[in-house]
Amino acid sequence: MSPPPTSSIPVAFASCSIGLPRHTLHQKIEAIRGAGFKGIELSFPDLISYANLQFGRDIAEDDYSTLCQAASAIQQLCKRHELEIMVLQPFSNFEGWPAGSKEREDAFDRARGWIKIMEAAGTDMLQVGSTDSSPTKISSDVSVLAADLAELADMLAPHGFKVAYENWCWATHAPSWKDVWQIVKRADRPNLGLCLDTFQTAGGEWGDPTTQSGRIEKESGDLVTAENLTRRYKASLEELTRTIPSDKIFFLQISDAYQMSRSPLSDKEEDGLRPRGRWSHDWRPLPYDGGYLPISEFATAVLATGFRGWVSVEVFDGKFEDKYGDDLGKFAKKAMSAYQRLISEADDKQP
Template identity: 35%
Template sequence: MKNLKIGIPTMSLSRPGLHPLPDKLQSAALHGFQGIELFIDDLTHLASSHFNNSLLAAASHTATVCKSLSLDIICLQPFGFYEGLLDRSQTNTLLEEKLPLWFQIARILNTDLIQIPANFLANDPDTNTPRTTGDLDVIVSDLQTIADLGATQGFRFVYEALCWSTHIDTWESAWNVVRLVDRENFGLCLDSFNMAGRIYADPEAPSGKTQNAETILAESLARLRDWSRSGELDVKKIFYIQLVDAERLSSPLDSTHPFYVAGQPARMNWSRNARLFPCEEERGGYLPVLEIARAFFDIGFEGWVSLELFSRTCGDPRAGTHGEHAERGMESWRRVVGALGLGVDVPVKSQTQIQGQRGIGEEGVVQHRL
């Protein structure tokens, strides 16, 4: 039996600030999730609404809620727009001001992991000049610096290629960065959406797919298996994985599409509006998530599996939105486990994880009054 734990990001339950963070945490626990990725915007909204903008106080409350619900905090994310900046004063500000605060927050949250998405900072809107470099030496050096600072504090970092990142937009290029950074506390996140979204899917195409999509994906997954077998890829440096699907759009995502946002990559606009949980074909899912997930598990991955959903459905203001997303997510995980024969126990909707806690409400949910 594989050692897999199932988690969900807080922003995948509903948009930050739309529903109270403690309510979202309760929904995750009630539906059987074992951990959450904490989205910094959720913490910021909690701090501004209840803790006089104190992120540290909000983190302390969140840690208390998670402990009462037996929820682990997988990571704090995203520490974005960091590596490869051309304006080095911005780099210094991130390292000298933002990073120490994140270390304090993460320590309070009892997580040692901070996620860094590959930089997708757009060109300067006034001059259209680049604000990042693709110079691999600069990117690697920046990430070595942050990894070394983290190591002195007991923290790890996980790096993820986004399918719209400016320079590092495939899992292969992200792994090459991790390999070159060469630090024990610096690893990789593999994400089915970002993998397929770059080489298999194209939301600007009428078909929703790239040319030769199946062949290109098969070659990429073959590399994943081959590199793992040969030792070129160290599976232990995959700190966690994310599984998620997306909708095939009914029309190309061009300037006439309702998801279009000027100045943003089409894949980013698609991602923000149209992700789905795995195995939700009935909602329009079409990415080969099971094929990708099978490759992840074939190479021996064990640990946290997170269902990172972004979707317009997360913006539904109804009180039940976060519960519905938690329920959909766990049903999705059940389908993945069944389809791949993973042989792991799938949590069922139950109150057993939260029974005996102080302040159980009428519906069996722990009450955390703010």
């Protein structure tokens, strides 16, 4: 049976990916809806900023009672603009902490608080990024990571909620799509699936911000030729299409990355972030807006699974103000055009 046409795909925009700190969530929502998007990813920092503005004071990240009031107001704001809050994000540094540790206790306390926020916001999905923390503390045992994700999924299940687990390409123990898929399979919960991301895979398996070429050149001290790298990337995407059922992909995020050829990033950790983490935070433009990664190939592989769920624009462009200034509407419309072009290119490559 053929999958539905790509025209059926619902499209969202991450609230953290548009505008600057001076722009309000209301302004962002108006621009997103004006460009034709159907939903938003509600970013926790945007929730905090909205709550601060609403209540006229700084709201603590664990003041869940107040944050739930703000989330309820955001839900009504989105309803007035005919937008769905499709996910709350990013829930990070959750899985793998030692049993009985303060970190693990805090992680599960956060989970309980975020579930309350999800209820208030009217969303049924939580995005979890693969843990990026000290390798001396976090378990590298897949069974431990899977058990934590399974427990989180079980906490969400009575509410009808689900967990979308995303590989972050700088993460400590699950930087690739294969890693998070292995963990999700081991956890084996119906409400636990994947969030896949064009940047996280293309930037992790093919790109490298520390080289002038912008691609991976060495691994374990050995040279990697461009031809072998491209061949390996293609094989990885073919494996993704073969092995991941479409219903276990809960949503797809799209973005690109700037090539750091003039000033490659240091390969050392800075401010607690590895180079790909710093790359992700400041040099991720819209597709076709100055990037260079092989992202259409990744989108092609995801669509080839039969996936037709939410696709969301999640970018972090440090050049935003130079390019768009205060014109959020122009940026949102550019994002919609980029989405349409990317999906069209990927659709054209379908067998």
